[in-house]
Amino acid sequence: MIRINENYRKLQASYLFSEIARRVRRFQETNPDRDVIKLGIGDVTRALPPACIDAFRTAVEEMAADDTFRGYGPEQGYDFLREAIATNDYAARSVDIHPDDIFVSDGAKCDTANIQELFACDTRIAIPDPVYPVYVDTNVMAGRTGEWNNGRYSNVVYLDSTPDNNYVPDLPREKVDLIYLCFPNNPTGATVTHDQLAAWVRYAFDNKALILYDAAYACYIRGDSLPRSIYEIDGAREVAIEFQSFSKSAGFTGTRCAYTVVPEACRAYDSQGDVQFLNAMWNRRHTTKFNGVSYPVQRAAAAVYSAEGKRQTRELTDFYLGNAALIRDRMSTMGFSLVGGEHSPYIWLRIDGDSWEFFDRLLNEASVVVTPGSGFGACGEGHIRISAFNSRSAVVEAMRRIGALFQ
């Protein structure tokens, strides 16, 4: 008899964005004349940079002729892209990451979801709260958690991100094996300093733990005060895997390209306590279960590192940061306390009361869509996330409407 993986039954309905969509749809049906402004979902709104489009076009033409056509490529990604990443995202900042450490994929979602397959079933995981739900859900599916109880799974160490710690979680008091971190954070927009991150790396060394570092929003960091990669911390190459994406840096959410860094020195242990290197294991996983990213998409991604590509992606992220600064400024003026919106496209707002009620109020009274914080975890209650991904005029108008409510 074919039996299911019963761990799936522990999963809670992933209702956050579908519930938002349902409420927005109902509102629009009953208020067809109202212009709804969406600052909810974390999806970019502006076109791909022209440099990426040019490279994309050229590669599509290559696929049109037998003598330039490309079939299966290397599962790990083409050398032209892996080398461009190593040179520009790492060597240029004096971080020693080799092309062989880099695995190109179709999304940081897939990679952060799949990486847990490399580890033992009884791995003790630590996951921030609030959090991008993929980290938790994929561990539920794999059977590493217990049941859902009072808004949390058992057998998970939750790392609370609260006003008290300025939304940067403290080191866990108990021993954990696998730690998920994300900075600049989704959903809070909080950032981490070199010293704070170094404390996590030290924890990983002291406890033979591993850090999974989601740096998908690193492209929003400005200046040199904050780390853009965990490998800026000494020793991190032994104890951390890093996830990066072209989604938020170059608008690839619908085009699909990302990469994961598993340095050659990165290690775990077998049941005898002997060191096992994770680069070889991830390579085996990647080549067995994945067949590489679409060739024209890899060419488009590599164009991010051309001189024009760098200028254009900077312009793009600057634009969204401009929106974020505007939201930050207006909401602060209205008296809200908040974090994020600097070095991040997200603003995490403290509110009074229930976050779904606040969501409904903004929708019904201002026709503005945000994301209720409780959808990201228990610590998200009493907060909402405002996203800077929209046009300038939409952001200005949304702030005007919210201002009319609260001032």
Added chain:
Amino acid sequence: MIRINENYRKLQASYLFSEIARRVRRFQETNPDRDVIKLGIGDVTRALPPACIDAFRTAVEEMAADDTFRGYGPEQGYDFLREAIATNDYAARSVDIHPDDIFVSDGAKCDTANIQELFACDTRIAIPDPVYPVYVDTNVMAGRTGEWNNGRYSNVVYLDSTPDNNYVPDLPREKVDLIYLCFPNNPTGATVTHDQLAAWVRYAFDNKALILYDAAYACYIRGDSLPRSIYEIDGAREVAIEFQSFSKSAGFTGTRCAYTVVPEACRAYDSQGDVQFLNAMWNRRHTTKFNGVSYPVQRAAAAVYSAEGKRQTRELTDFYLGNAALIRDRMSTMGFSLVGGEHSPYIWLRIDGDSWEFFDRLLNEASVVVTPGSGFGACGEGHIRISAFNSRSAVVEAMRRIGALFQ
């Protein structure tokens, strides 16, 4: 302490295509003047159909302007593609598959690799031999097999495909839960009749088993005598999941698009023996661990179903079938017994002795690369696979050279 998934240590080195590449490289280094013809790897060689290129180009231009740009799409695929698949690959052949049953992905490799996650750890699996190695390896990683011993994993029911059964395996004598089938087969090129497939569907009903049907080569079937989908068999929608791909039908090996069909009625059981529907489970898996296929790629794939796209992909597969017929004819004339090459781009040749020795002889004496059968499993020994994916002139020349050796 972070411990690895120890199942990875059971995996055998996946050396088949890397070992072929190594031997070919060495041969070319020592014989730089010899023109090597590759009929080894199963990768297409001809350009994307013009209809796909046109749609690809148009979609790239959409990504270049803010008002036509697409961000995150539905993880399951855009409706325009799911509907085109349902209409053309199913309804047109009177098979009742709905768009909601179809999950667009970036490759049949990923889907056949990931599908096992839905099932219990102690699922008893049946896998053909010879076989595409992904089916076995992904179950090894998940811990469903025992150790490797004498060329096979314990706890796997191998379905022998041999000259005695004309390379279509018999039903297992023992009870199994999950059955992998692939027709037209990779690597043998063998095909299955409606009656043979109906017997497997009956087995699945009788034993509450599930069939995973890899139909990536269905586009090479000509005429109406053979099933192109398992859903042509009555009742299969309850007991089978099907995998299809644009790789071999429209040359998408480097462009990446495929789809998996999990009909609404398709069922497994929980530990209480109650029915659980797999469409909802796969939907949960797909939306949690995957973010959809690149929008321009989905547009290119949908163009396969336009009038020109149908004509052009037919022309493309006809071309490779022409190569296959030529190989079949010439090798038969030389006195080899073989299967495949009709309704399939692969020819599976019986040879005397060791398949790596035969590989070396063809490489050294004819400068022709094929694939040694033993790389696909124990039953592959004494065979080689010849692929029809090359230009006509290369195939003609390869046959001339091999003919000079054996006639």
